[in-house]
């Protein structure tokens with residue numbers, strides 16, 4: 494994940510922690526306020542996570558469901574794009 498303004502790399506972890514507390518992430522280098530772009534990849538991630546929850550209700554082990562959702566979140570965190578607000 495990179496800042497679209499200065500190409501400073503931003504940890505995907507910050508996306509998941511910060512977005513909950515604030516509506517945007519602040520770039521630590523240039524101070525640009527960034528939000529994530531809604532794109533097809535995000536919709537696919539949400540669809541996959543929803544699929545895991547459906548499987549969970551049909552008897553998938555909760556541990557496996559947790560692992561699958563963690564993997565989806567990590568892949569999404571690395572592949573998502575940011576834009577400046």
Ligand SMILES: [Zn+2]
Pocket residue numbers: 496497498499500501520521522523524525
């Ligand atoms: Zn920046």
